[in-house]
């Protein structure tokens with residue numbers, strides 16, 4: 001690679017030719033503020049907060065997109081630069097609804113931080129007449145509040161580029177420019193798939209999940225309710241970030257302790273249900289593989305993906321696994337088997353799910369998800385909402401002891417844990433399918449080819465008991481679109497495909513802790529978070545779903561065999577084709 | 583913001599075939615969205631959702647992206663023009679002489695808001711900038727006909743509209 005030498009504020013650094021000033025400065029240990037820039041997906045150079053001076057050049061340049069040249073001398077912090085950035089911020093603030101006290105992003109808002117860093121004393125310096133935008137809270141999973149939007153268009157890139165959907169964008173021009181959907185339709189009347197990727201890239205409080213924590217507090221306060229909580233595989237890998245722990249810290253023990261202190265009657269693990277999902281899905285796969293049925297089989301754990309498939313690729317609905325997602329399987333089992341075991345009326349059980357995902361809020365309200373005649377899951381909250389509850393309860397997260405999940409639905413295998421990263425469901429399913437097919441114990445439970453969060457499409461061919469199985473693990477919906485189009489056109493053949501709506505899988509879900517662009521652009525968030533789960537798996541002796549004793553007990557005492565009639569009634573669901581709206 | 587038409591779509595299969603043929607040939611070229619919208623507006627006279635869906639499909643972009651472009655450029659209209667296009671000048675000279683009131687009266691009489699078109703496609707109403715006839719302020723036009731020195735109370739409007747009764 002060609003390298004060039006540049007000086008940033010007098011510090012010499014060597015960087016690959018074609019690097020941006022922003023990248024060179026990072027190497028020199030200097031942060032240049034950014035607002036609109038998101039590496040690879042939103043390189044539009046629009047907000048101009050990143051301006052710097054370059055020796056020998058008249059005007060200032062935008063560091064996020066301007067490439068370095070050999071011998072270039074850059075100054076990132078001159079008086080002129082500071083003035084320009086400050087003015088820029090004042091102008092942004094002039095149209096901004098500065099309601100920090102009541103704002104969901106207060107404390108981790110990129111705009112707020114810049115205003116503070118640049119010492120903006122008069123936040124109303126240029127205020128005048130402003131456009132008034134209604135808050136769009138039509139959808140089940142999120143709301144959009146344009147009064148807090150700074151028009152960086154990061155959400156537009158997440159929706160259009162990363163996900164290949166594009167239901168939000170910039171409408172009108174000049175003073176009237178705003179983010180919305182076609183024909184100003186409310187989000188609920190668009191074909192938004194509820195993935196929430198727009199939320200996690202937004203620097204401000206302009207987009208956020210619908211907060212459902214009040215429902216949880218109310219349930220906890222109700223003495224007639226038996227309230228159980230389940231935490232998704234990826235939560236243990238991300239929750240620590242909300243309490244200033246390093247990215248990639250596995251906080252499973254503290255997470256359980258926190259949930260117990262919040263007052264849940266039982267603290268369970270969605271990973272138990274992940275193992276259960278594998279029992280059903282591996283059975284379904286082997287059945288279709290050997291006896292025929294719509295192939296390739298495609299996973300159905302990710303509700304954003306399921307909605308995408310129903311909307312944009314309805315011809316693949318027969319290929320979707322009929323398995324409910326782990327969240328829903330958990331709820332279904334809690335309100336049937338667990339209720340029976342505990343002598344509880346399912347109506348008195350409240351199942352709360354802590355999820356990396358905002359589409360889970362949509363999923364709890366789906367049809368055909370009520371095994372006991374009441375919804376399988378009552379409330380789905382995101383990692384962020386769960387952290388807010390812990391904060392509000394005054395629980396000192398970092399000082400908590402490590403505790404264990406409760407019995408009956410609290411045991412999980414390493415296979416269940418890795419569900420949280422792209423390729424994890426596939427690997428978990430292969431571990432079980434291989435042992436069922438061969439009748440022998442796997443020598444090595446790792447299926448490395450489907451691991452990794454850097455590639456959106458991973459393919460592999462395995463031979464199990466003399467049979468060739470072609471698999472793909474896909475994450476990010478633009479990648480799903482690519483691969484399904486190929487399958488549809490006969491350009492690619494697979495037997496089993498895992499799809500996760502969010503790039504890298506749940507560890508990067510739309511309900512996960514927000515990280516500013518300064519982190520997103522330079523730190524490999526996805527692999528650090530995924531690493532926490534793979535390490536946990538590696539250290540376990542229980543690494544295969546079918547070895548999970550509590551899952552075995554569930555089949556023995558209640559469900560019978562995987563794929564039995566009863567298992568189908570309780571653990572499986574159906575799908576509907578959805579018309580493309582706006 | 584641009585006025586979005588509520589009129590039922592009345593495009594013909596011939597119009598659609600014409601647009602699709604153009605898109606077939608040019609839709610996937612870089613920067614095709616603008617000319618595609620121009621061509622579509624030439625065919626239909628305006629850009630309702632039915633038309634934007636065809637353009638989105640033909641250019642491989644999302645409906646919202648196409649809508650964003652259509653609302654960014656002044657030349658595109660999301661609502662049809664009537665057989666008789668009424669444009670009320672809201673330039674400074676006309677405005678101080680009460681053209682705002684005349685616009686309001688016309689909205690009332692025609693039963694449509696500024697930017698709209700009547701359901702039967704007869705009259706459409708819009709506000710315009712100075713048309714260079716300030717001496718006649720306040721002014722409005724019906725297609726090519728100019729009406730000036732109007733009374734603020736709108737008492738002449740019925741007689742003027744009656745001329746376009748066919």
Ligand code: SF4
Nearest residue numbers: 099100103109204205
């Ligand atoms: S978006 Fe940021 S700056 Fe705006 S009100 Fe919320 S916290 Fe404050």
Ligand code: SF4
Nearest residue numbers: 159192193195196198
């Ligand atoms: S939730 Fe996903 S599909 Fe919906 S607007 Fe946001 S990014 Fe687009």
Ligand code: SF4
Nearest residue numbers: 149150152153155202
């Ligand atoms: S909603 Fe958020 S991400 Fe989208 S343009 Fe506004 S500030 Fe940027």
Ligand code: FES
Nearest residue numbers: 036045047048064
């Ligand atoms: S222009 Fe560089 S971050 Fe926006």
Ligand code: FES
Nearest residue numbers: 671673676712715
């Ligand atoms: S202001 Fe109306 S014609 Fe000039």
